[in-house]
Amino acid sequence: PRYFALIPAAGVGARMAASGPKQYLKIGGKPMLRHAIDAFLFSELIAHTYVVVSADDPFIDSVVPSHGVTVLRCGGATRMESVQNGLAALAGTLRENDWVLVHDAARPGLDEALIEKLITSTGEHPVGGLLALPVVDTVKRSIAGEVGTVSREGMWLAQTPQMFRYRLLRDALAAATDSARDPRQVTDDASAVEALGLSPKLVEGHPRNMKVTMPGDVRLAEMYLATAQP
Ligand code: C5P
Numbered sequence: 570p571r572y573f574a575l576i577p578a579a580g581v582g583a584r585m586a587a588s589g590p591k592q593y594l595k596i597g598g599k600p601m602l603r604h605a606i607d608a609f610l611f612s613e614l615i616a617h618t619y620v621v622v623s624a625d626d627p628f629i630d631s632v633v634p635s636h637g638v639t640v641l642r643c644g645g646a647t648r649m650e651s652v653q654n655g656l657a658a659l660a661g662t663l664r665e666n667d668w669v670l671v672h673d674a675a676r677p678g679l680d681e682a683l684i685e686k687l688i689t690s691t692g693e694h695p696v697g698g699l700l701a702l703p704v705v706d707t708v709k710r711s712i713a714g715e716v717g718t719v720s721r722e723g724m725w726l727a728q729t730p731q732m733f734r735y736r737l738l739r740d741a742l743a744a745a746t747d748s749a750r751d752p753r754q755v756t757d758d759a760s761a762v763e764a765l766g767l768s769p770k771l772v773e774g775h776p777r778n779m780k781v782t783m784p785g786d787v788r789l790a791e792m793y794l795a796t797a798q799p
Contacts, residue, residue: 571667572688573659574609574618574730577651578602578674579626579644592674593628594787597794600632601781604677604794610637612681614688615670621655647752648673649761653742656735663735668697670730671738671758678777678793679730687730690772697733699759700774701725728774731758741765 578592592602602620609618618637622629623644633640643654652671656663663669670687672679683700691698704724710717733741741761746752748764755761759769777793779786 570693571616571664572614572670572732573663573667574615574670574672575652575655575659576602576605576609576618576620576672576674577644577648577655578620578629579623579651580648580675589628590626591781593632594781596677596781596787596790600628601677601790602674603632605672605674605679606633606638608679608681608684609670609672610634612684614685619655619659620674621651647755649742649745649752649755652758653739653746656739656742659735665734665736667735668732669735669738670732672730673780675781676729676778677781677790678775678779680777680797683775683778684730687732687772687774691732691770694770696762696767696769697731697737697759698770698772699731699757700728700778701771702728702774702776725771727757727759728778728780729757731769733758733762733769737762737767 581590593600596604606618609615619639619641621641621644624642629640641655641658643658645651645654687698687700702725704721704726708719708721710719738758745755745761745764762769781787781790
């Protein structure tokens, strides 16, 4: 089987309160997006890496390496649309049964070991798989002032990469669009697949693969990078 990486990186990073898009914030001196790209470049299992950015992104050319990565300037208004546009641009390049690993640019802590763990553990699973972490905290739900506790049994926090076969992922995202779900509600790829009644495999990830969202997260991500295994 062939494995490809697709990195949606067309977000504006509204929650980060930074001056530019957060995928270009530096973590340990290197733009966050480049960390994600490098993890796939260093993995021998990945055939090629694609990055989806906005049509008018002024920073991307100075961040991508000259080999092994193709930039697709077709970002959409939501993450889901960016992934969909990227997959559409790869029609004719990818085969229906190729695996696509979709990974957020905002997760700079990914490394080859996690990529390989995901691929090996998912194997030839009929649906696909994603990295995730078991929930360790007690989970509260608060709606209009009414607070309750949700059992954490069986609860996981989804990470990326999330890997699915090209055809299934494309069809699942198309179905999510047809069902008139708000694309902002489809915050990961697996949820679109689950909406078809399919269950992907959950593969235990690692806290270092955290998503950089809030301002303080940059220093935490740098701490994890500094403790990288050789
Ligand atoms: O904002 P959030 O952290 O949920 O974004 C997750 C990923 O989706 C980021 O890598 C971001 O750049 C990407 N994204 C995108 N197109 C959008 C919004 C987000 O590619 N319109």
